[in-house]
Amino acid sequence: MAGIDTPAVELRAEPWSAGRTARAIVRFVMRVISIVLLVAAWEILARSGTVTPFVLPSLSSVLARIWNDLIAGDLLINAGLTLYRALVGFLIAAVGGIAIGMAMSRSRLANWFFDPIISVGFPMPKIAFLPIVILWLGLYDVSKISMIVVDAIFPVVAATLIGIQGVERELIWSARNMGAQNRELLWQIILPAALPQIMTGLQVALPIALIVAVVTEMLMGGYGLGGAMITASGFADSRGVFAGIVEIAFVGYCLVKAMSMLRRRLLIWHQEAQDPTTA
Amino acid sequence: MIAALIRYSPLLLLALLWEAAARLHLVSSLALPPLSDVAAAWFEMMRSGELIANGASSMWRAGAGLFLSIIIGAVLGIVMAWWRPVNILLSPLVEIFYPMPKSALIPVTVIWLGFGDGSKILLIFLGCMLPVTLGAFNGARSSDQALVWSARSMGANKLRMLWDVVVPSAMPELLNGIRTALALSFILLVSSELIVSRQGFGYLIGFLGANGSYEAMFAVVLTVAFLGFVADRIYLLIMRRALQWRE
Numbered sequence: 001m002a003g004i005d006t007p008a009v010e011l012r013a014e015p016w017s018a019g020r021t022a023r024a025i026v027r028f029v030m031r032v033i034s035i036v037l038l039v040a041a042w043e044i045l046a047r048s049g050t051v052t053p054f055v056l057p058s059l060s061s062v063l064a065r066i067w068n069d070l071i072a073g074d075l076l077i078n079a080g081l082t083l084y085r086a087l088v089g090f091l092i093a094a095v096g097g098i099a100i101g102m103a104m105s106r107s108r109l110a111n112w113f114f115d116p117i118i119s120v121g122f123p124m125p126k127i128a129f130l131p132i133v134i135l136w137l138g139l140y141d142v143s144k145i146s147m148i149v150v151d152a153i154f155p156v157v158a159a160t161l162i163g164i165q166g167v168e169r170e171l172i173w174s175a176r177n178m179g180a181q182n183r184e185l186l187w188q189i190i191l192p193a194a195l196p197q198i199m200t201g202l203q204v205a206l207p208i209a210l211i212v213a214v215v216t217e218m219l220m221g222g223y224g225l226g227g228a229m230i231t232a233s234g235f236a237d238s239r240g241v242f243a244g245i246v247e248i249a250f251v252g253y254c255l256v257k258a259m260s261m262l263r264r265r266l267l268i269w270h271q272e273a274q275d276p277t278t279a
Numbered sequence: 280m281i282a283a284l285i286r287y288s289p290l291l292l293l294a295l296l297w298e299a300a301a302r303l304h305l306v307s308s309l310a311l312p313p314l315s316d317v318a319a320a321w322f323e324m325m326r327s328g329e330l331i332a333n334g335a336s337s338m339w340r341a342g343a344g345l346f347l348s349i350i351i352g353a354v355l356g357i358v359m360a361w362w363r364p365v366n367i368l369l370s371p372l373v374e375i376f377y378p379m380p381k382s383a384l385i386p387v388t389v390i391w392l393g394f395g396d397g398s399k400i401l402l403i404f405l406g407c408m409l410p411v412t413l414g415a416f417n418g419a420r421s422s423d424q425a426l427v428w429s430a431r432s433m434g435a436n437k438l439r440m441l442w443d444v445v446v447p448s449a450m451p452e453l454l455n456g457i458r459t460a461l462a463l464s465f466i467l468l469v470s471s472e473l474i475v476s477r478q479g480f481g482y483l484i485g486f487l488g489a490n491g492s493y494e495a496m497f498a499v500v501l502t503v504a505f506l507g508f509v510a511d512r513i514y515l516l517i518m519r520r521a522l523q524w525r526e
Contacts, residue, residue: 124508125469214382219470
């Protein structure tokens, strides 16, 4: 069949039947088959001896390594530290970004000052400033978190601005008509109406926060998932490196999923029919 | 011109503050060398060719990685939207790998391809491909059914339809995906060069910082930031031009 397929939506609530179970099984198999194939290919390739274990350690040995880290407690410490840095940075960026976006939309002075900074700063690779931040703030959490904030704040500000600008005039007029004060207008009308855009901005900012957390840890060493990976690669311990990838990917996946669940929860009143683009 | 000057006056103000703070010794000149010294260091590095040589190797890495990711990512996304089996097979993988913090791949690409250009190109390719794929996929999937049907009824064959209907309607989202990839390529380039490299902007930044020549380090950092900004602006111009037919 050629054509653009629309996702099949099952609207009929069929009673339980063998056919339905079979179809559910088929769908499940289809969903996991590529992952199973990938995992199998990894394991077979690694065991076949075509590549050295240094280039590609077998998945089972990597999983064993992760398990050992988990038992020893290293994994929890490292993952906890990485998450702590990423999330603290993300929260500061979220609150600060929404505040700056709100200020820009309401005050001409704030807009004059921040607009060029945002438009120039957003597309810049801010990670290049990391050595300067280290120079100023040292090698500890302060500089890691500051770097995360600097990187994650721009999408939030931009999204907040777009969201607030996109609020329908009629909504504001009718609220004013009904006697809403400025403060009420902001908290009860403008912010909720801009929330979908703001959430999109946060959904962009969260993976950035994690990327930057990992990079700063790699550069500064020490504890954390990124630091553990760099230590492992320094000892030519490729099992540790691959374990790090799996762990970081897992953390990233959970965070992104949690964020899109939060979006669904917060925007349950909103008519956005489908998921945000990246799920 | 005047309007631009007024618009960007806060940046000038910040630059003046920088210069004043450093000149008046409000902050240590180690922590913040005066902007004029940074400019002097920049000209010196341009003259000696240091900046250009390192910049060229960085740009080659970013360009090659980005080029591969755009070509392969776009084809993959459109194919995924066009043939359902491919979509079923690949979308779980995309879903798993898309949220992965791409910087985690830095040590692995080094294990596979060493310290040189290859590992950076591979990293940028892998890191930038999925945003492009997703843009192409979302764009192609949203192409107007009516257009597809009318093209079919006018007797367009599959490939023709793909090229004339699906690809153009995927364009806006695809181009947005590429913009994300462009920004990501700079981030990945600089971080991988900072971490492991013997050449390139990131290497230069780390090297100068370690030697305490902070004016030069600031100069390189500002150069990279400026290049990232300029690349985005040029891309925006191209993107608007490419989407003009939609008006």
